[in-house]
Amino acid sequence: MDALTLLHERSSMGKLMGPAPSAEQLEAMYRAALRAPDHKELRPWRFIEFSGAGLERLGELFAQAELREDPHAEDARLNGARKKPQRAPMVIAVIARVTPDEPKVPQVEQILSAGCAAHSLLLAAHAQDLGAMWRTGQYAFDPTVHEGLGLAEEDALVGFIYLGQPGGRPRRLPEHDTADFVERWT
Ligand SMILES: Cc1cc2nc3c(=O)[nH]c(=O)nc-3n(C[C@H](O)[C@H](O)[C@H](O)COP(=O)(O)O)c2cc1C
Numbered sequence: 001m002d003a004l005t006l007l008h009e010r011s012s013m014g015k016l017m018g019p020a021p022s023a024e025q026l027e028a029m030y031r032a033a034l035r036a037p038d039h040k041e042l043r044p045w046r047f048i049e050f051s052g053a054g055l056e057r058l059g060e061l062f063a064q065a066e067l068r069e070d071p072h073a074e075d076a077r078l079n080g081a082r083k084k085p086q087r088a089p090m091v092i093a094v095i096a097r098v099t100p101d102e103p104k105v106p107q108v109e110q111i112l113s114a115g116c117a118a119h120s121l122l123l124a125a126h127a128q129d130l131g132a133m134w135r136t137g138q139y140a141f142d143p144t145v146h147e148g149l150g151l152a153e154e155d156a157l158v159g160f161i162y163l164g165q166p167g168g169r170p171r172r173l174p175e176h177d178t179a180d181f182v183e184r185w186t
Pocket residue numbers: 010011012013133134135136137158159
């Protein structure tokens with residue numbers, strides 16, 4: 001697949017099956033992520049890979065987040081939270097590790113860099129015929145989850161990248177007219 005075709009045709013896959021990406025596939029994905037644009041080379045990112053029992057630990061954190069919000073939360077709600085990470089054989093949390101006192105690189109730029117890294121993970125997954133989906137949901141912003149994953153106060157959880165083998169048909173790509181989004185000053 002040439003680079004432009006990849007950029008034009010990447011799409012998300014919500015239905016994901018095992019096996020999880022191989023070590024080689026993951027290495028190619030992380031190498032792509034580490035090429036994200038990065039002002040002053042701060043490397044403002046951190047990745048946590050969850051698979052197997054790790055997915056259960058992540059689900060437990062999601063359940064704890066529910067409990068902190070509502071100490072009387074019903075079992076169905078807690079079990080629903082526990083099951084969320086099980087929608088894929090692997091999840092990668094992408095964290096913006098923010099340097100707060102960097103005068104030339106505002107925090108938003110560092111978070112954008114981590115977002116670019118997340119996009120590169122998606123692209124490199126697609127290039128290797130893997131399925132992937134970027135999710136946040138309430139848990140990406142939850143203090144219990146942040147604490148459990150060791151985020152510092154200034155860090156951001158940019159997203160959870162769900163990964164696996166595509167388990168469904170790719171959705172039809174939307175057609176957009178670039179003219180609707182571009183203005184030209186000449
Ligand atoms: C930061 C971010 C967070 C997202 N969070 C969710 C989410 O929690 N749940 C969801 O269904 N889609 C979420 N999405 C959207 C999907 O990842 C996906 O981009 C969307 O369904 C469109 O599909 P496409 O990537 O094939 O165009 C998120 C996207 C971004 C960029």
